[in-house]
Amino acid sequence: MLWGSRSSTQGHTLIRIAAVALALAAAPSPVPSPVVGGTPAGPSEFPFMVHLSMGCGGALYEKDVVLTAGHCVDSASGPNTRITVTAGVTDLRSTSAIKVRSTAVVRAPGFQGETKGKDWALIKLARPIDLPTLNIATTTRYDRGRFTIIGWGTTKEHGAAASNKLLKATVPYVSDTTCKRHYGDRLLPKDDICAGYAQGGVDTCSGDSGGPMFRKDDSGHWIEVGITSWGDGCARRGAPGIYTQVSTFASAIAQAADTL
The missing domain is CATH 2.40.10.10 (Trypsin-like serine proteases)
Incomplete structure (x- = not known):
């Protein structure tokens, strides 16, 4: 299985x-x-949706904060500049995509893996993205x-x-x-x-x-x-x-x- x-x-x-x-x-x-x-x-159906460079999705919780799964981030809470967020497009190949780097992450306290619950995390962005939040x-x-x-x-x-x-x-x-x-x-x-x-x-x-x-x-x-x-x-x-x-x-x- x-x-x-x-x-x-x-x-x-x-x-x-x-x-x-x-x-x-x-x-x-x-x-x-x-x-x-x-x-x-x-093209504009779900403007809050973003793509994360580690191969995950997420949604704009605030204009400069993304809500995603805890197992998507590769580190515990703290500074993190390794994630690139792509927003504003439905086709990832589009030249009009908005790309913003992360500055920090917060992973759910007590997270031990997706099958153990508490599978959420927040990603702070280097600058706000002017798109609707969810x-x-x-x-x-x-x-x-x-x-x-x-x-x-x-x-x-x-x-x-x-x-x-x-x-x-x-x-x-x-x-x-x-x-x-x-x-x-x-x-x-x-x-x-x-x-x-x-x-x-x-x-x-x-x-x-x-x-x-x-x-x-x-x-x-x-x-x-x-x-x-x-x-x-x-x-x-x-x-x-x-x-x-x-x-x-x-x-x-x-x-x-x-x-x-």
């Missing part, structure tokens, strides 16, 4: 907007589009329904190369009870939130770690409910993706941002 974070720099198999044609063919009910590989995001969920109110996932990761489980273009897909919430049928005690209900189709076919994959999972709030604005973290394979039947449950850590994230 393969498992691991969804960062392209990790040694385990991770995940991103991906689909397995065989799983779809055997699916008992249709999976709403987009499916295999997701569909391209519009609000985060502070309660479990929005931790249900259907979510949008996005990323530049690989489009199948053993894909050799990540996508240059930002892709998007939609996945439904999966209850802790259902998710535990596959993951057992590896799932940490207070730290994790699961999403995906029972028949598989749509998921995040390698290179998507740290990217946001989000939905609309009651006012029609995007709100981040999850951070792409880990899972068994990519888009497998009965193996939902596991995301950091943002509402659990909202206060800690806000406090950490104040220290940057």
Whole structure:
């Protein structure tokens, strides 16, 4: 069994907007589009989304702070100028991309690896990026329904190369009870939130770690409910993706941002 974070720099198999044609063919009910590989995001559809040079995604929490997964940063909290953040584009090859270096990181206190929970981190930027930020969920109110996932990761489980273009897909919430049928005690209900189709076919994959999972709030604005973290394979039947449950850590994230 393969498992691991969804960062392209990790040694385990991770995940991103991906689909397995065989799983779809055997699916008992249709999976709403987009499916295999997701569909391209519009040029200004998700302006808060950023790409990180270590092969992860992230979202602008503040104009000079990025929220991502803890396993994406290669060091504990402190000064860090090794990360380049790419923003303002959906195609990473675009010459109009905004590129900003990091100055520091804060990784969740007590982080011991993506499968141990607390999988979040903040990256301080050398200068603000004049793009919209993404609000985060502070309660479990929005931790249900259907979510949008996005990323530049690989489009199948053993894909050799990540996508240059930002892709998007939609996945439904999966209850802790259902998710535990596959993951057992590896799932940490207070730290994790699961999403995906029972028949598989749509998921995040390698290179998507740290990217946001989000939905609309009651006012029609995007709100981040999850951070792409880990899972068994990519888009497998009965193996939902596991995301950091943002509402659990909202206060800690806000406090950490104040220290940057």
